[in-house]
Amino acid sequence: MKKILSIGLAILLLFTVVVGCSTSTKTSNGGKKKVALVFKNTGNPYGEKMMEGFQKAVEEAGGEAIFKAPDQPTAEAQIQIIEELIAQRVDAIAVTANDFDALQPSLKKAMQRGIKVFSVDSAVNPKSRITHVNQADPERVGRVQIQAVSQMIGGKGEIAILSATSQASNQNLWIEWMKKELQDPKYKDIKLVKVAYGDDLRDKSVAETEALLKTYPNLKAIIAPTTVGIAAASKVISDKGLKGKVIVTGLGLPSEMAEYIKNGVCPWMYLWNPIDVGYLAGHVAIALAEEKITGKVGEKLKAGRLGEKEVVKDGEGTQIMLGDPFKFDQNNIDEWKDVY
Amino acid sequence: MQRVILDKKDFRLKEHVMQWEYMLVLIFFIINIINANLSPYYLDPLNLRDASMTFLDKAFIVLPMVFVMIMADIDISVASIVALSSVVMADLYTKGLPMEIAIVVCLLVGTLCGLINGLLIVKFKELSAVIVTLITMILYRGIAYMILEDQSAGNFPEWFDYLGWGYVGEIPFIFLVFIIFAVIFGLLLHRTNFGKKVYAIGTNPTASRFSGIEVDRIKLIVFILTGLMSAVTALFLTSKMGSTRPNIATMYELEVIAMVALGGVSTAGGKGRMIGAVLAVFIIGFLRYGLGLINVPSQTQLIIVGLLLIVSVMIPNLNVKKAFSRK
Numbered sequence: 156m157k158k159i160l161s162i163g164l165a166i167l168l169l170f171t172v173v174v175g176c177s178t179s180t181k182t183s184n185g186g187k188k189k190v191a192l193v194f195k196n197t198g199n200p201y202g203e204k205m206m207e208g209f210q211k212a213v214e215e216a217g218g219e220a221i222f223k224a225p226d227q228p229t230a231e232a233q234i235q236i237i238e239e240l241i242a243q244r245v246d247a248i249a250v251t252a253n254d255f256d257a258l259q260p261s262l263k264k265a266m267q268r269g270i271k272v273f274s275v276d277s278a279v280n281p282k283s284r285i286t287h288v289n290q291a292d293p294e295r296v297g298r299v300q301i302q303a304v305s306q307m308i309g310g311k312g313e314i315a316i317l318s319a320t321s322q323a324s325n326q327n328l329w330i331e332w333m334k335k336e337l338q339d340p341k342y343k344d345i346k347l348v349k350v351a352y353g354d355d356l357r358d359k360s361v362a363e364t365e366a367l368l369k370t371y372p373n374l375k376a377i378i379a380p381t382t383v384g385i386a387a388a389s390k391v392i393s394d395k396g397l398k399g400k401v402i403v404t405g406l407g408l409p410s411e412m413a414e415y416i417k418n419g420v421c422p423w424m425y426l427w428n429p430i431d432v433g434y435l436a437g438h439v440a441i442a443l444a445e446e447k448i449t450g451k452v453g454e455k456l457k458a459g460r461l462g463e464k465e466v467v468k469d470g471e472g473t474q475i476m477l478g479d480p481f482k483f484d485q486n487n488i489d490e491w492k493d494v495y
Numbered sequence: 496m497q498r499v500i501l502d503k504k505d506f507r508l509k510e511h512v513m514q515w516e517y518m519l520v521l522i523f524f525i526i527n528i529i530n531a532n533l534s535p536y537y538l539d540p541l542n543l544r545d546a547s548m549t550f551l552d553k554a555f556i557v558l559p560m561v562f563v564m565i566m567a568d569i570d571i572s573v574a575s576i577v578a579l580s581s582v583v584m585a586d587l588y589t590k591g592l593p594m595e596i597a598i599v600v601c602l603l604v605g606t607l608c609g610l611i612n613g614l615l616i617v618k619f620k621e622l623s624a625v626i627v628t629l630i631t632m633i634l635y636r637g638i639a640y641m642i643l644e645d646q647s648a649g650n651f652p653e654w655f656d657y658l659g660w661g662y663v664g665e666i667p668f669i670f671l672v673f674i675i676f677a678v679i680f681g682l683l684l685h686r687t688n689f690g691k692k693v694y695a696i697g698t699n700p701t702a703s704r705f706s707g708i709e710v711d712r713i714k715l716i717v718f719i720l721t722g723l724m725s726a727v728t729a730l731f732l733t734s735k736m737g738s739t740r741p742n743i744a745t746m747y748e749l750e751v752i753a754m755v756a757l758g759g760v761s762t763a764g765g766k767g768r769m770i771g772a773v774l775a776v777f778i779i780g781f782l783r784y785g786l787g788l789i790n791v792p793s794q795t796q797l798i799i800v801g802l803l804l805i806v807s808v809m810i811p812n813l814n815v816k817k818a819f820s821r822k
Binding site for chain 2: 230231241244260322
């Protein structure tokens with residue numbers, strides 16, 4: 156009986172806390188908009204750069220920025236973070252999604268509570284967002300990497316892709332476009348042997364690269380359309396002394412890749428400026444929070460130093476695009492490696 | 496001849512007040528008071544109501560894990576069982592099976608996994624539960640990867656969302672279900688012969704065997720229950736996510752074991768109570784929720800939760816050992 160009593164008591168206590176404290180004061184911060192950026196996981200330099208830009212844009216527009224990321228790159232961890240942001244009654248949430256669909260219930264709940272939700276960099280499905288901030292046209296990002304790799308290996312040989320997680324929506328879209336570009340007859344001698352997933356974790360990316368090298372001894376090139384993957388792959392190739400035998404390219408951060416671009420493991424690679432992606436997202440967040448835009452096609456917003464940006468169609472939803480991917484090679488890497 | 500195991504001592508006020516569970520209630524209140532002072536949003540009734548929805552999914556495994564750990568065993572395959580049963584359910588549903596049947600299959604898969612764990616542990620006595628469940632942890636997760644191959648599956652019917660997101664009146668559905676299960680498991684542990692035997696096995700398995708307790712049968716049942724409750728977690732977690740993949744619920748086994756340990760269940764077996772583990776679920780849950788509300792980075796959160804665990808596991812073993820005795 157004592158135990159049942161104590162169980163009952165504990166539940167009672169819980170509800171006392173819930174009910175007894177319902178007279179909480181609601182703080183207002185004088186109309187200052189509070190906007191949050193949810194990134195994939197912590198310890199990712201790309202995300203830190205994005206936050207830098209996000210913060211700058213939000214401050215320019217007179218708002219308050221929050222940056223949150225889970226310790227594991229999973230959707231369930233992001234759901235918990237979104238719940239916490241709903242509880243804080245932020246005005247807008249920008250999310251770099253770990254899963255295209257899994258965040259839908261939580262993001263819908265946020266929108267029902269009047270929070271403006273949009274995805275940035277890695278998209279969520281159109282039903283769970285108002286709009287999407289895209290770093291570059293996915294078609295161009297995908298095709299340009301195949302064109303580059305073809306040039307590097309002389310249009311002949313086996314290639315592999317080292318991606319982020321298998322659910323990373325932007326990587327999957329780029330890989331789709333890579334496969335479409337590969338269908339062109341001029342690439343008939345190039346064979347894509349495997350798409351491996353390094354989950355944007357350094358140790359797993361290294362292990363996956365080593366597995367690729369073992370399984371496919373004739374491998375000519377690895378395309379890593381993710382900053383963690385390309386750095387890990389370059390390090391493995393460099394350490395194993397396979398420079399020139401296996402070429403690495405893809406999307407990488409100049410600061411992390413300068414060493415490998417200079418030593419020739421990676422002749423050149425692409426990226427946009429993650430600071431700019433965050434900066435644009437910051438301005439979009441404030442514009443949505445202040446209801447200057449509603450995410451409809453044709454609307455325009457002023458994005459600080461980036462000038463005017465337009466909302467365009469993206470499948471069933473809408474998106475705002477930053478620009479073209481930028482090429483980094485031995486000639487320009489030095490001036491960029493200190494920037495980001 | 497049946498041996499009588501003493502589970503009640505004479506009533507002494509000091510011992511009664513200084514029980515570990517009261518300590519947990521105290522920690523629970525301290526955490527709530529700190530949280531409430533740090534974030535103006537914490538004491539919002541709407542938020543507190545929804546907070547429980549963010550962490551209760553894994554709490555279903557805590558309940559049978561209390562039994563497992565009281566028997567001085569451990570089951571580290573639970574997260575893999577969650578993944579496997581969830582993936583099988585999603586796979587069958589996308590192949591055209593009605594959702595209702597897929598849910599039943601999910602529960603069956605969990606039960607089967609638990610049965611395999613139990614059989615291996617009972618039949619191969621030279622293998623400890625850690626080794627057996629370590630093997631099945633890898634095995635079950637591997638099968639999940641074989642089925643979905645690094646992809647995700649989902650698009651469940653609308654009504655399935657209710658499990659993870661629904662309310663009964665004003666109370667989250669998941670909270671209600673958890674409390675019901677907690678009471679059932681609490682009664683099973685403290686009010687039945689079955690529960691008494693579990694304590695006996697944890698205190699001294701050999702003596703229990705000689706006293707005529709069906710040690711193997713009880714172990715088997717406990718591991719089956721663990722598998723079943725892992726499948727229940729799979730249902731709630733999958734509903735919450737709206738889709739599933741083979742790598743869901745990573746590290747859940749550690750979080751669950753941490754909750755049980757904080758709840759005062761000794762890994763040496765024979766000690767601990769259900770109410771303590773249930774309180775520990777809410778302590779860790781609300782602590783993490785509160786830290787999230789003031790936007791503490793997630794690595795720092797891990798450190799804080801880790802410190803709480805160390806301190807709370809240490810206290811009863813320091814020189815105040817007598818003061819905070821665990822029953």
